[in-house]
Amino acid sequence: MKLLRDVGMGSREMVSGAGYTVNLLLRTILALRYLPRRIRFTLDMAYAAGVRALPVTAIVALFAGMILALQTGIELRKLGQSEMIGTVTAISMCREMGPFMTAIILAAMVGSAMAAEIGTMTVSEEVTALDVMSVDSTNYLVLPRVIALTVMCPVLTVFSNLIGIVGGGMVADNHLGVSQHYFWLTVRESLLATDTLFPKDVYVGLFKAIVFGCTIAIVSCSAGLRADGGALGVGKAVQRAVMISVILVIILGYIITWFFYFLVH
Amino acid sequence: MIELHDVHKQLGDREILRGLTLTVPKGKNYVIMGRSGIGKSVTLKHVIGIFQPDRGKVVVDGVDMATVTPVDLRELRKRMGYLFQNGALLNWLTVAENVALPLREHTKMSRSEIGDRVMKVLELVGMDHAAGNYPARISGGMKLRAGMARALITEPEYVLYDEPNAGLDPIMSDQIHNLIVEVRDRLGVTGLVVTHSRACAFTVGDIIGVVDDGKILEEGTVAEMQKSEHELVHQFIGGGAD
Numbered sequence: 001m002k003l004l005r006d007v008g009m010g011s012r013e014m015v016s017g018a019g020y021t022v023n024l025l026l027r028t029i030l031a032l033r034y035l036p037r038r039i040r041f042t043l044d045m046a047y048a049a050g051v052r053a054l055p056v057t058a059i060v061a062l063f064a065g066m067i068l069a070l071q072t073g074i075e076l077r078k079l080g081q082s083e084m085i086g087t088v089t090a091i092s093m094c095r096e097m098g099p100f101m102t103a104i105i106l107a108a109m110v111g112s113a114m115a116a117e118i119g120t121m122t123v124s125e126e127v128t129a130l131d132v133m134s135v136d137s138t139n140y141l142v143l144p145r146v147i148a149l150t151v152m153c154p155v156l157t158v159f160s161n162l163i164g165i166v167g168g169g170m171v172a173d174n175h176l177g178v179s180q181h182y183f184w185l186t187v188r189e190s191l192l193a194t195d196t197l198f199p200k201d202v203y204v205g206l207f208k209a210i211v212f213g214c215t216i217a218i219v220s221c222s223a224g225l226r227a228d229g230g231a232l233g234v235g236k237a238v239q240r241a242v243m244i245s246v247i248l249v250i251i252l253g254y255i256i257t258w259f260f261y262f263l264v265h
Numbered sequence: 266m267i268e269l270h271d272v273h274k275q276l277g278d279r280e281i282l283r284g285l286t287l288t289v290p291k292g293k294n295y296v297i298m299g300r301s302g303i304g305k306s307v308t309l310k311h312v313i314g315i316f317q318p319d320r321g322k323v324v325v326d327g328v329d330m331a332t333v334t335p336v337d338l339r340e341l342r343k344r345m346g347y348l349f350q351n352g353a354l355l356n357w358l359t360v361a362e363n364v365a366l367p368l369r370e371h372t373k374m375s376r377s378e379i380g381d382r383v384m385k386v387l388e389l390v391g392m393d394h395a396a397g398n399y400p401a402r403i404s405g406g407m408k409l410r411a412g413m414a415r416a417l418i419t420e421p422e423y424v425l426y427d428e429p430n431a432g433l434d435p436i437m438s439d440q441i442h443n444l445i446v447e448v449r450d451r452l453g454v455t456g457l458v459v460t461h462s463r464a465c466a467f468t469v470g471d472i473i474g475v476v477d478d479g480k481i482l483e484e485g486t487v488a489e490m491q492k493s494e495h496e497l498v499h500q501f502i503g504g505g506a507d
């Protein structure tokens with residue numbers, strides 16, 4: 001009985017939380033007209049997020065690219081198709097791995113910090129104080145953070161795509177007998193040799209990154225704003241922010257891939 | 266004028282306010298005293314519309330807080346100041362920036378005008394020397410005084426003070442009490458003051474009300490309250506200052 005009740009309570013909380021988060025997103029969009037006033041703060045936030053996430057993103061991307069090349073390389077070698085490695089690495093990094101990894105790192109490093117920051121403000125009545133001063137916390141606190149991550153996530157994604165492909169190239173050269181020169185030739189070909197200005201794999205990946213960045217920021221701010229019960233509540237808010245961000249990143253990643261490659265061609 | 270009429274409020278599983286009624290006439294200070302945890306801060310939060318009563322009525326400056334539109338509430342709040350019990354300063358802004366915030370957000374004053382005004386108000390609360398410090402680096406009493414400066418910077422018509430002298434030394438307390446009296450006399454501010462200190466109540470209070478069990482147990486002027494028969498009132502007000 002207790003288990004049933006707890007599960008019931010939990011799912012009710014989730015529904016109301018989702019409602020709050022969607023509402024917050026809409027209010028943030030309405031608050032976009034205040035962006036010029038918050039631009040300094042937004043740039044500060046974006047810079048801080050970028051600097052904080054950059055080293056980890058670099059390491060993870062490098063090894064992810066290497067693993068990717070190694071794994072697919074084993075299979076490709078069996079089929080005698082090792083020279084395909086550049087194409088495969090470039091496309092999977094740009095379309096799937098780059099945005100996904102960057103988003104997970106941002107959720108863990110920047111989203112969690114946002115939830116902690118805003119959660120602390122909420123439990124120490126600072127958010128209420130803003131309210132009382134008629135300063136709208138959506139445009140003062142949430143908007144700069146959302147814009148910062150929405151911009152920073154694709155930027156970091158481009159960076160991690162590049163590092164990942166470099167990692168793949170190193171593996172190709174050392175273990176698969178594909179020269180750096182040939183590797184980069186196939187990479188260029190796969191990413192650029194299309195009749196469109198922007199190759200689809202790149203722009204789908206960047207579109208994902210934009211959606212992920214926005215999602216992580218909104219989810220984290222929402223968790224922070226709903227924190228209650230002192231320092232313990234802040235801890236819970238951080239946990240919830242990271243958990244929901246990761247889940248949404250996976251689900252949205254799937255939906256976006258499906259949309260662009262199966263629904264529209 | 267601030268009017269609370271028969272306000273009931275349940276928080277969690279406890280009914281904190283159970284028919285609280287009080288009136289603060291224009292230009293007067295009403296002092297609320299009462300045991301810790303009895304609902305004094307909750308009462309102030311009703312006045313500024315953070316909480317809505319379950320039953321009863323809260324009317325500020327003729328505006329019923331139950332039916333006020335969000336736009337009108339914002340306008341009303343711009344004419345009100347609120348000193349939070351812990352100061353509630355934003356931790357990534359300096360003391361001066363915290364105090365400047367309401368002016369930056371709501372007025373078209375220039376940077377230097379705002380700066381001058383901020384320094385003047387910080388001087389009034391004895392915080393001008395700490396203007397550039399961050400809240401994490403100053404003491405509780407200093408946070409409180411910075412919060413006080415922020416509440417007064419817009420020259421509000423109504424100010425709610427939640428324990429304005431908590432954690433202050435006697436000299437600083439006196440300075441703050443005098444400031445509260447001064448803004449009432451000079452600017453005609455209507456004040457609602459929560460305090461545990463007799464000195465504060467005696468200096469700033471035009472009317473003193475003692476809260477117990479979610480209601481005003483007794484209210485009156487200092488002289489009236491000192492003659493009260495109630496044991497609790499006596500414990501709060503009886504005897505000399507502090």
Ligand SMILES: Nc1ncnc2c1ncn2[C@@H]1O[C@H](COP(=O)(O)OP(=O)(O)OP(=O)(O)O)[C@@H](O)[C@H]1O
Binds near residue numbers: 276281303304307
């Ligand atoms: N947001 C809230 N949710 C649930 N309960 C609350 C909330 N705010 C206050 N309470 C409860 O209401 C009661 C009164 O709180 P309040 O802060 O008004 O006390 P107080 O009279 O100001 O005490 P003190 O003199 O210690 O400041 C407390 O028991 C508190 O636990």
Ligand SMILES: [Mg+2]
Binds near residue numbers: 305306307350427
């Ligand atoms: Mg209190």
